Amino acid sequence: xxxxxxxxxxxxxxxxxxxxxxxxxxxxxxxxxxxxxxxxxxxxxxxxxxxxxxxxxxxxxxxxxxxxxxxxxxxxxxxxxxxxxxxxxxxxxxxxxxxxxxxxxxxxxx
Amino acid sequence: xxxxxxxxxxxxxxxxxxxxxxxxxxxxxxxxxxxxxxxxxxxxxxxxxxxxxxxxxxxxxxxxxxxxxxxxxxxxxxxxxxxxxxxxxxxxxxxxxxxxxxxxxxxxxxxxxxx
Numbered sequence: 001x002x003x004x005x006x007x008x009x010x011x012x013x014x015x016x017x018x019x020x021x022x023x024x025x026x027x028x029x030x031x032x033x034x035x036x037x038x039x040x041x042x043x044x045x046x047x048x049x050x051x052x053x054x055x056x057x058x059x060x061x062x063x064x065x066x067x068x069x070x071x072x073x074x075x076x077x078x079x080x081x082x083x084x085x086x087x088x089x090x091x092x093x094x095x096x097x098x099x100x101x102x103x104x105x106x107x108x109x110x
Numbered sequence: 111x112x113x114x115x116x117x118x119x120x121x122x123x124x125x126x127x128x129x130x131x132x133x134x135x136x137x138x139x140x141x142x143x144x145x146x147x148x149x150x151x152x153x154x155x156x157x158x159x160x161x162x163x164x165x166x167x168x169x170x171x172x173x174x175x176x177x178x179x180x181x182x183x184x185x186x187x188x189x190x191x192x193x194x195x196x197x198x199x200x201x202x203x204x205x206x207x208x209x210x211x212x213x214x215x216x217x218x219x220x221x222x223x224x225x
Contacts, residue, residue, distance in 0.1 A: 043216030
């Protein structure tokens with residue numbers, strides 16, 4: 001399973017775009033990149049998943065360069081309610097064993 | 111939107127007692143998981159379950175732990191003889207079959223407190 005590295009914490013202000021980068025130098029050919037969000041006392045919540053290039057949904061965008069050794073989660077115009085821990089995961093084969101790293105604690109200020 | 115539900119939301123148990131945590135996964139999902147999160151720490155994988163058997167388990171999932179799908183809807187985690195260090199949030203998750211890697215849908219957890 002590819003190990004991931006993310007910043008421990010980030011601060012932002014309401015209305016700003018936030019980009020959280022994750023490094024996964026040992027990503028394998030079959031690996032997908034998945035991001036989860038976790039609020040205190042709640043389970044992680046799926047945000048977005050991608051394999052290469054760019055993926056966008058109603059919540060976020062995910063940018064993956066050609067070498068796939070990193071990925072960037074982009075949150076447009078964050079609000080106070082986006083304060084949470086964001087996890088980058090890399091895995092394959094049905095996700096039988098999913099390893100969460102420490103995540104990035106995002107704090108959005110007014 | 112369908113969701114994973116877990117009961118109870120909070121369980122307080124004396125050390126050495128058995129505890130069963132219950133989960134109802136999303137109905138058309140076929141892969142089931144348990145995780146734990148000790149207060150202030152990261153989410154830790156415990157076990158995955160597919161086709162009525164364990165697919166993967168971590169080193170945390172020792173002989174004190176067991177999982178079961180007793181009927182078509184419930185998925186349980188049993189801890190036989192609880193220890194103080196078992197105090198944590200326990201999350202259940204489920205995912206669909208088929209595609210290479212499917213996002214997991216998590217419940218909101220059971221807070222287990224061992225006294």
